[in-house]
Amino acid sequence: MMICSAHFCFAQNQQTLTGKVTDKQGNALPGITIKLKNTKKITQSNDAGEFKISAAQNDVLIFSGIGYKEKEIKINDGEKLVISLESVSATLQEV
Numbered sequence: 001m002m003i004c005s006a007h008f009c010f011a012q013n014q015q016t017l018t019g020k021v022t023d024k025q026g027n028a029l030p031g032i033t034i035k036l037k038n039t040k041k042i043t044q045s046n047d048a049g050e051f052k053i054s055a056a057q058n059d060v061l062i063f064s065g066i067g068y069k070e071k072e073i074k075i076n077d078g079e080k081l082v083i084s085l086e087s088v089s090a091t092l093q094e095v
Contacts, residue, residue, distance in 0.1 A: 013056040019081030021045045021063060029085060032065040037072070 021032045028049030035042045036053065037060040045051045055061065055075055064070040068085040075081075 014054050015056065016052055016054050017061075017075065017081060018050065018052050019083060021049045021051065021083045021085060023068075024084055024086060026084075029065065029068070032063055032068070032085065035062045035064070036060075037062055 021029045021034075023029055028045075028047070030045055030047045030049060032045040032049070032051075033042060034044065034051050034053055036055050041053065041055075043051050043053045053061070057075055059075050061073050061075065061081075062070060063073070063083050063085060065085065067087055069088055071083065071085055073081065073083060
């Protein structure tokens with residue numbers, strides 16, 4: 001009974017978060033991976049840079065994509081997220 005009660009309370013704290021991922025200039029970033037830290041829950045931003053994921057307050061989301069620095073964000077209650085990622089410039093050496 002105690003386990004069910006704890007599970008029920010945890011489920012009540014879950015919320016569907018929505019947000020948008022952009023670059024530093026405000027352009028939408030499609031295909032960015034959004035992962036709930038320490039879980040297997042993953043989603044991706046759509047063509048408009050928008051995403052939805054179920055999480056609880058104080059969970060941490062990890063945003064990553066090819067060519068962009070990974071970013072971790074702690075969730076606050078009822079917050080609509082607008083995440084700006086910084087690009088990574090890589091220089092290749094001549095062979």
